Amino acid sequence: MKPIFSFMLTPRGIDHFLTTSEYLQTSPESLFTQKSICSLQTPTGFRALIGWTYSEVTFNPEENTDIFEMRDVADSEIETILKEKNIMDLQEYFRRIGFSGLNEKPDLATLRTIHKLHVMSVPFENLSIHCGERNTLDLQIIYEKIVRNRRGGWCCENNLLFSWVLREMGYKYTTLGCKVFNTLKNDFNPFNSHLINLVEIEGKPYIADVSFGVSCQIWYPLEMISGKDQEQPSGIFRLLNDGEAWMLEKTGRKPLVRNEAFASSSLIDKRVTKMMYSFLLIPRGINHFMNTCEYLQTSPESLFTQKSICSLQTPTGFRALIGWTYSEVTFNPEEDRNIIEMRDVADSEIETILKEKFNIHDCTPVHKASSIKTWMSEFGVEELDWPAQSPDLNPIEHLWDELEQSNISA
Numbered sequence: 001m002k003p004i005f006s007f008m009l010t011p012r013g014i015d016h017f018l019t020t021s022e023y024l025q026t027s028p029e030s031l032f033t034q035k036s037i038c039s040l041q042t043p044t045g046f047r048a049l050i051g052w053t054y055s056e057v058t059f060n061p062e063e064n065t066d067i068f069e070m071r072d073v074a075d076s077e078i079e080t081i082l083k084e085k086n087i088m089d090l091q092e093y094f095r096r097i098g099f100s101g102l103n104e105k106p107d108l109a110t111l112r113t114i115h116k117l118h119v120m121s122v123p124f125e126n127l128s129i130h131c132g133e134r135n136t137l138d139l140q141i142i143y144e145k146i147v148r149n150r151r152g153g154w155c156c157e158n159n160l161l162f163s164w165v166l167r168e169m170g171y172k173y174t175t176l177g178c179k180v181f182n183t184l185k186n187d188f189n190p191f192n193s194h195l196i197n198l199v200e201i202e203g204k205p206y207i208a209d210v211s212f213g214v215s216c217q218i219w220y221p222l223e224m225i226s227g228k229d230q231e232q233p234s235g236i237f238r239l240l241n242d243g244e245a246w247m248l249e250k251t252g253r254k255p256l257v258r259n260e261a262f263a264s265s266s267l268i269d270k271r272v273t274k275m276m277y278s279f280l281l282i283p284r285g286i287n288h289f290m291n292t293c294e295y296l297q298t299s300p301e302s303l304f305t306q307k308s309i310c311s312l313q314t315p316t317g318f319r320a321l322i323g324w325t326y327s328e329v330t331f332n333p334e335e336d337r338n339i340i341e342m343r344d345v346a347d348s349e350i351e352t353i354l355k356e357k358f359n360i361h362d363c364t365p366v367h368k369a370s371s372i373k374t375w376m377s378e379f380g381v382e383e384l385d386w387p388a389q390s391p392d393l394n395p396i397e398h399l400w401d402e403l404e405q406s407n408i409s410a
Contacts, residue, residue, distance in 0.1 A: 097121040106170040123152030124213035125310040128364035157210030178277040262342040308365035
C-alpha cells in the first residue's frame with residue numbers, strides 16, 4: 001500500500017493554484033520541466049510515454065500482478081506513438097458505430113457484434129477521389145475521416161482501421177492481402193488489391209472483412225473451415241483451400257428488378273454463385289498496398305477514377321449510389337430473390353441522397369457532370385463500361401488488365 005495524496009475539506013478557488021501552476025511549468029527543479037509525460041487509460045490497463053520510454057501496462061487482478069511492456073523509443077518514433085496511442089480513442093469509434101455493449105474480453109460474440117455494426121454504419125465509398133481529396137494509408141488520417149468526420153472508405157481504409165480496433169480490443173490478428181477474381185479472365189488477378197484481417201479466437205481462425213461492399217459484404221466473421229457453407233443475410237459464403245491458397249466464394253439469389261428499364265442493365269449481375277477473392281496466409285504490412293492504392297486513385301484507366309461509389313448495408317439488404325444510379329436492394333431468402341429498386345438520379349439529387357441515405361455530408365462527387373457526359377457522347381469519347389457487378393459490385397474486379405499492362409506491383 002502506498003500513499004498517493006492528502007486533502008482537507010476546505011473549498012479552494014482556482015486562484016489558489018496559480019502560483020503552483022506557474023512554478024511547476026517554469027522551475028528547473030520541477031519534475032514537469034525535467035520529463036515529458038503522456039499517459040492514457042485503456043480497457044485493460046494504461047499506456048504511458050515518459051521521456052523516451054514507452055510502456056503498456058495490463059492489469060491482471062486474477063494473479064495480483066500488473067504486466068509491464070517497456071521499451072526505449074527513438075526520436076523518429078515519438079510522433080507516431082503520440083498519434084496512434086493517445087489521439088485515437090476506441091470509445092469514440094464505438095460511438096461512431098453505435099456499440100453500447102461491454103468490452104470485457106476479445107471473444108467471438110463481441111467480434112460478431114462489432115463487425116456487423118461497422119458495415120451497417122460505415123459506407124464502402126471512393127468519394128474522396130471525386131471530391132478533390134486523396135485516399136491515404138495513414139491510420140491517423142483514416143481515423144479522422146471515418147470516425148470523427150463520419151465518412152466511409154474503401155477496403156484499405158476500412159480494414160486498416162478495423163485492424164487497429166482489433167488490436168485495441170485485445171484480439172490476436174494478422175493482416176492479409178487478397179487477389180480479387182476477374183470474371184473476364186476467369187482467374188484471380190495477379191496483385192493483392194484487397195486487405196482483410198485474420199483473427200484468432202480460442203485457437204480458431206476467422207476472416208474479418210468490413211469493406212468488400214454491396215451484396216458480397218459479409219456481416220459477420222467467417223470461420224476458416226474449408227468447404228463449410230456459412231449462411232449470412234446476403235447469401236451463403238464458402239471458404240475453399242487447395243493446400244496453399246484460400247478462396248472465398250458466395251452463393252446468392254436471383255435478382256428481381258422492379259424497374260423494367262434496368263432489367264437488362266450491365267449493373268445487374270445474374271450469376272448466383274461467384275468467386276470473390278483468394279489469399280495466402282502471409283502477413284502483409286501496409287507498404288505492401290502502397291503502389292496499388294496510388295494507381296487506383298490516380299490512373300485515368302482505373303475504374304475508381306471513372307465512377308463514384310457509395311454503398312452501405314441496411315437491416316434488410318443494402319443501398320448503393322454508383323455514378324448516377326441509385327439502388328436499394330432487399331434480401332428475400334424466403335423466395336430466393338434479391339428485390340432491386342433502381343433509378344437514375346440528377347446531379348441536383350446527389351448531395352441529398354448522400355446525406356439522407358448514407359449520412360455523408362460535404363463530399364459531393366463532382367467528376368463528369370452532365371455537360372461532360374454530353375460532350376463525351378457528342379465527340380465519341382468512349383467511357384469504360386462498369387463491370388457487371390453492381391448491385392453485386394466489386395469495383396476493383398477488372399482493374400488488373402490495366403495494372404498488368406502498366407507493370408504496377410503492389
